[in-house]
Amino acid sequence: MEMTEAILLTIFTAATPLMIAALGELVTERSGVLNLGVEGMMIMGAVAGFASAQITGDPYLGALGGIVAGMLFSLLFAFLTINLVANQVATGLALTILGLGLSGLIGEAYVGQPGVKMLPIVIPGLSQLPLVGKLLFSQDAIFYFSIALLIAINWFLFKTRAGLTLRSVGDNHTSAHSLGIDVIKIRYLAVMFGGACSGLAGAHLALVYVPQWVEGMTAGRGWIALALVVFASWRPWRILMGAYLFGAVTIAQLHIQAIDINSLSFLPSGLFYLTGLIKSIPSQFLSALPYVATIVVLVIISKNRRLTLINTPASLGKGFVPDR
Amino acid sequence: MLEVQAITKKFGDLVANDSVSLEVSKGEIHALLGENGAGKSTLVKMLYGSLQPDGGEILWHGKPIEIPSPSQARSTGIGMVFQHFSLFDSLSVAENIALSLGKENDIRDIGEKARQVSEEYGLPLQPDTIIGDMSVGERQRVEIVRCLLQDPELIILDEPTSVLTPQEADALFETLERLRSEGRSILYISHRLDEVQKMCDHATILRHGKVVGECTPADETAASLANLMVGADVGDVTRTGRGEVTGEALLELHNVNQEAASPFAMELTDINLSVRAGEVVGVAGVAGNGQSEFFDVLSGETTSSDNASVRYNGHECGSMGITARRRLGGAFVAEERLGHSAVPDLSLSENLILARHGSDSKSFLGMGPLGVIQNGVIKSVTKRICEEMDVRKSGEDPDASALSGGNLQKFIMGRELDRKPSILVVNQPTWGVDAGAAQKIRQAVIDLARAGSAVVVISQDLDEIMEISDRIAVMSDGHLSKPEDAESITREEIGLKMGGLHDG
Numbered sequence: 001m002e003m004t005e006a007i008l009l010t011i012f013t014a015a016t017p018l019m020i021a022a023l024g025e026l027v028t029e030r031s032g033v034l035n036l037g038v039e040g041m042m043i044m045g046a047v048a049g050f051a052s053a054q055i056t057g058d059p060y061l062g063a064l065g066g067i068v069a070g071m072l073f074s075l076l077f078a079f080l081t082i083n084l085v086a087n088q089v090a091t092g093l094a095l096t097i098l099g100l101g102l103s104g105l106i107g108e109a110y111v112g113q114p115g116v117k118m119l120p121i122v123i124p125g126l127s128q129l130p131l132v133g134k135l136l137f138s139q140d141a142i143f144y145f146s147i148a149l150l151i152a153i154n155w156f157l158f159k160t161r162a163g164l165t166l167r168s169v170g171d172n173h174t175s176a177h178s179l180g181i182d183v184i185k186i187r188y189l190a191v192m193f194g195g196a197c198s199g200l201a202g203a204h205l206a207l208v209y210v211p212q213w214v215e216g217m218t219a220g221r222g223w224i225a226l227a228l229v230v231f232a233s234w235r236p237w238r239i240l241m242g243a244y245l246f247g248a249v250t251i252a253q254l255h256i257q258a259i260d261i262n263s264l265s266f267l268p269s270g271l272f273y274l275t276g277l278i279k280s281i282p283s284q285f286l287s288a289l290p291y292v293a294t295i296v297v298l299v300i301i302s303k304n305r306r307l308t309l310i311n312t313p314a315s316l317g318k319g320f321v322p323d324r
Numbered sequence: 325m326l327e328v329q330a331i332t333k334k335f336g337d338l339v340a341n342d343s344v345s346l347e348v349s350k351g352e353i354h355a356l357l358g359e360n361g362a363g364k365s366t367l368v369k370m371l372y373g374s375l376q377p378d379g380g381e382i383l384w385h386g387k388p389i390e391i392p393s394p395s396q397a398r399s400t401g402i403g404m405v406f407q408h409f410s411l412f413d414s415l416s417v418a419e420n421i422a423l424s425l426g427k428e429n430d431i432r433d434i435g436e437k438a439r440q441v442s443e444e445y446g447l448p449l450q451p452d453t454i455i456g457d458m459s460v461g462e463r464q465r466v467e468i469v470r471c472l473l474q475d476p477e478l479i480i481l482d483e484p485t486s487v488l489t490p491q492e493a494d495a496l497f498e499t500l501e502r503l504r505s506e507g508r509s510i511l512y513i514s515h516r517l518d519e520v521q522k523m524c525d526h527a528t529i530l531r532h533g534k535v536v537g538e539c540t541p542a543d544e545t546a547a548s549l550a551n552l553m554v555g556a557d558v559g560d561v562t563r564t565g566r567g568e569v570t571g572e573a574l575l576e577l578h579n580v581n582q583e584a585a586s587p588f589a590m591e592l593t594d595i596n597l598s599v600r601a602g603e604v605v606g607v608a609g610v611a612g613n614g615q616s617e618f619f620d621v622l623s624g625e626t627t628s629s630d631n632a633s634v635r636y637n638g639h640e641c642g643s644m645g646i647t648a649r650r651r652l653g654g655a656f657v658a659e660e661r662l663g664h665s666a667v668p669d670l671s672l673s674e675n676l677i678l679a680r681h682g683s684d685s686k687s688f689l690g691m692g693p694l695g696v697i698q699n700g701v702i703k704s705v706t707k708r709i710c711e712e713m714d715v716r717k718s719g720e721d722p723d724a725s726a727l728s729g730g731n732l733q734k735f736i737m738g739r740e741l742d743r744k745p746s747i748l749v750v751n752q753p754t755w756g757v758d759a760g761a762a763q764k765i766r767q768a769v770i771d772l773a774r775a776g777s778a779v780v781v782i783s784q785d786l787d788e789i790m791e792i793s794d795r796i797a798v799m800s801d802g803h804l805s806k807p808e809d810a811e812s813i814t815r816e817e818i819g820l821k822m823g824g825l826h827d828g
Contacts (some may be wrong), residue, residue: 161422161431168412168423175410178374179424180395309456310414 007255008135012102012143013209017042017201021225022232022239023153024197029229030157030172031190032315036092037077039222040099041198042205047071047103049203050213059118063142063203068071070278071192072198073099078191082184085319096222104215115211118142142204154236164188170313173320182227183320198222220287227294233301233311246290253286325350325509326371326402326478331380333366340415343354343380348478348526352512353500355520355541357553358530364513367530368480371511372404373397398424403476405467405484410453418451423469434473442469445499447641461492468499479503480511485519497523507520517826529701530551550819558739569655571601574653574778575747576635580628590614592621597797599778601746604769606793606808607782610822614802615782616659618740621749623656624649636747647682655745659734659752661729665736668725672717673699673706675724676739684743705742714740714764723758730761737765741772751782766792 021038027230028035030040035041048069078094118140126137142229157163166186169176173183224246232238256279264275301307328346332339341363342629348354358364365667367474369375371382373391381388385401389399397404399590406814411420413491420437425434435451436559455463471479481500500510500523514520520527521541529537536554549814575598582592592614595767599605609615620626621634624646628634646656666749667674677688677697688693688702706721713734717727724732733754740748753769754762770792775781784797795807798821805821 045710113724159431161427164415164419164431168415168419169415169544172410175412176423178394178410181423209327306454310454312414314414 002217002231003148005131005134007251008196011244011248011251012135012139013241014250016143016146017209017221017240018225018228018246019243020149020204021198021201021222022243023146023149023230023236024194024201025225025229026232026236026239027153027157027166027197028190029316030234030313031166031187032171032173032313032318032320033191034088034092034185034317035074035077035081035095035191035194035249036089036226037074037095037099037222038098038194038225039200039218039220040071041070041101041195041214042202042222042225043103044073044099045199045202046206046217047107047110047202047213048199050110050206053116054110054113056119057116059116059207060141062116062207063118063200063247066199066203067196069197070202071196073199074191076193077195078188081319082187082191085321088319093105093318102218107213107215110213111215114212115205115206118207138206140208142200142208145200150236150240157236165289173315173318177320177322183322187320198225201225216250224290227290231294231297232288233297234313235311242293245293249286249289251316253283256281256286257283289312310317325385326511327383327386328367328371329381329383331367331377331382332753333363333370333375334378335634339533341370341377342528344533344535346528346535348509348511349506350477350509351504352525353504353512353523355524355527356511356513356530357517357520357527357549362530363533364530366509366533368404368482368513371397372402372480374779377743381617397571398474398476398558399426401475401477402480403471403474403478404480404482405464405471405486406482410434411463411466413456414454416452416454417449417466420455421451421473422467424470425473437473438469441472441726444501445469445472446495447499464492464496468496472503476508478509480512481515482513484512485514485516493519498809517553520549520754550822551816553819571603571776571778573600574637575599575622575780577621577751578633578634578635582621582626582628585617585626585765592617592802595621597780597807599747599780601776601778602773604773604781604792606789606796606810607799607804608789608796608818608822609782609784609799611784611798614804615751615784615799618799618804619658619782620657622749623654623658624659650680650683653746655740655743655748657740657748657750657753659755661732661736662725666724666732668737669723671721671723672710672727672735673702675735676706676709677702679739680743709735709738709742712742713768718810734761734765737768741768744772744775745777747778749780752785753781753783754788755783762788786815789818790815 021042025035025038038120045066049062049066052065053059056062073095077091080091081088120138120140121144123137127133129137165181169181169183169186177183201221202218205221206213210217212282228239228242230244259275259279261276261279264272267275301311328344330343330345331341332343333341343369344363346356346367346581347686356364356367366375366580370377371391373393373396376392382391383389389400391400391402412423418438421438422429422431422434438449438451442465447464447469449465449469455466458466484496503510512520512524521544526543527539527541527549528535529539539552539752541549575594577597580592580595584591590613595618597605607615607618617626621628624641624644627645628642630639631643635641636649636654639652641652660670667678669683670678681688687693688699702722709715710717715727715731715735715738717731727735737753748769750769753765766788769779769781781792790810793810796813796818797807797811798805798818800821
């Protein structure tokens with residue numbers, strides 16, 4: 001029981017940054033902008049989050065630092081792709097490369113230093129519940145925030161006029177413009193929101209997951225978050241599902257490697273061999289699983305015209321140039 | 325109620341609206357007639373605030389107003405139903421309507437309001453349906469309901485029936501009658517004469533950006549309206565160099581039938597045509613009557629399962645693609661210069677090899693099966709084309725997008741003419757080209773025919789058709805009329821056929 005609980009807890013910690021970054025990117029993409037720079041914005045958030053927590057000694061100010069850094073970094077992307085109509089794919093990739101390099105430079109002084117850990121907030125009463133108490137009600141603030149964010153984004157996108165406007169811009173920016181909607185302003189806001197979320201996700205890594213600064217510590221999580229948005233077919237609730245699924249895969253891969261197969265000899269022979277079989281799968285295969293799953297989802301939705309139509313932002317990745 | 329006084333709009337050198345005046349009174353359906361490119365759309369875009377006039381005045385209830393944006397137009401009381409819908413495919417009917425209404429409307433009530441209005445006017449709609457799942461006629465209903473919810477005094481309809489089935493069109497006319505009886509005014513843009521005669525109280529006719537006439541359609545005949553529209557009052561140009569055509573048939577179409585590929589495409593019905601060596605056949609018609617589909621069938625962009633339906637020099641090639649037809653001696657100039665006839669970001673010489681790699685592989689490609697591009701050869705051919713057609717450009721071999729429209733068209737025509745094709749098919753050869761370049765292009769087309777080729781020119785410019793054709797056919801509603809001798813056919817006859825009064 002203890003063991004299961006500990007493993008589940010690590011899954012929660014692994015899933016939280018994936019979910020936050022993916023939710024931010026979902027909002028960006030729903031406005032029709034494809035920002036492939038999530039990894040870059042996350043690592044900037046991580047280094048800024050670590051540094052500001054170190055300087056102030058306050059992990060919450062650290063989280064704020066991460067948000068600000070991610071948002072500022074996304075502004076660069078917004079300027080290049082929205083004002084100058086640069087290619088979004090190329091600019092996003094450049095943003096990732098720049099972020100990885102720049103964060104290494106900024107973070108050099110912090111390598112090996114002890115970080116400030118954001119401690120769990122235990123909710124009285126509820127945290128006493130068996131199993132779920134520990135998992136859901138003795139978590140860090142960013143976890144609680146991620147759940148609130150999910151609910152808020154779902155409400156915003158599908159129940160408010162502002163959310164409808166954002167979706168309309170993502171569906172057809174020319175029609176939106178002809179209705180008098182300020183496409184550029186909305187896309188700027190959406191990109192900045194995505195940047196803020198990525199920054200916070202990065203800060204979570206440096207303040208909760210491994211309270212340390214390690215160069216390149218995002219280790220591809222930004223790419224998983226990007227894949228998640230497609231995996232979720234641009235639906236917020238499916239991001240929750242996907243983030244925990246992918247989080248579980250990441251954690252499972254660590255634990256399976258750590259299992260000493262001989263200690264399991266008490267298991268019935270069938271189960272024993274199954275465990276051995278799973279253990280024999282190369283860990284690289286498990287790391288690739290999120291991407292494989294994303295491709296499968298893409299194939300499924302692209303076969304169904306209606307699913308694609310309703311969920312995929314039709315102007316995704318296309319630059320907008322207003323006429324005269 | 326609405327008065328437009330001497331409004332002018334220029335795009336560069338092109339005067340799209342030249343001192344246009346128009347008056348729409350309360351409770352009338354006012355038709356705005358004209359050929360494509362006459363300036364109708366430009367005019368209504370200014371009324372709806374999506375374009376700003378360069379001169380002139382708009383009066384609303386007698387007071388001069390400015391319309392800086394579509395939302396300003398809507399709050400003034402001007403609504404518009406677009407020809408190409410401005411709906412969001414992935415959103416529901418109610419969501420689409422909510423987007424164009426002001427913030428004072430609660431987003432949750434809009435579905436119910438839309439349902440009420442749609443029932444009231446006989447335009448049945450389900451507010452929760454996703455636009456992408458709807459037919460074209462249903463989408464137009466959404467546009468109209470959206471427009472009505474803003475309670476406009478003036479409704480602009482831009483060629484509303486061009487995308488509708490006859491039954492849907494009849495339902496639309498009933499709705500329009502109802503709106504008129506409520507005292508709303510309608511500005512109805514069309515080039516379908518029968519509709520205008522049936523419904524409209526007044527008509528203003530535009531030609532080349534100018535008002536050429538005002539009338540009460542009920543007092544006119546379809547022929548007199550057609551004359552005003554196509555400009556029969558303008559004197560005929562002199563035709564030159566036309567001789568007896570006795571050559572054999574080089575290009576033949578037999579009973580071509582083509583289903584419409586999309587809701588916006590035209591169906592082609594029973595098209596027969598035979599073009600002989602040495603003649604130019606002009607295909608007149610108002611845009612959107614099947615010309616582009618016709619061009620695609622001729623060029624092989626659309627292939628047919630019936631190989632015998634198209635013959636080049638006697639070879640059956642209905643199922644062959646463009647390159648195969650080029651090898652048989654065909655040459656094609658499509659309507660859109662950039663993106664169809666030429667790749668914008670490739671140089672002229674690269675555009676040359678792209679079009680002619682199949683038909684001229686012997687001279688343009690080297691090293692046998694490897695097919696290495698002979699850069700020296702294509703550069704020198706490009707140079708020759710540019711000199712012959714007088715293409716003005718900067719630099720030796722610029723990108724296609726760096727050329728002005730007229731010069732690029734000259735290059736594209738030159739590219740096709742340079743190989744002396746036995747069959748040439750051109751769609752809109754001089755659209756948007758200045759007079760000098762247009763003359764050059766027309767002359768080149770006539771010269772090619774006189775040298776023994778078969779030429780088909782599709783154009784909406786009747787002057788052009790009259791000038792260069794030996795025989796003239798008219799495309800209307802997917803039908804092609806029997807080509808008649810250009811010497812004997814009159815503009816009145818052509819105008820009638822263009823107006824949709826074809827003999828079936």
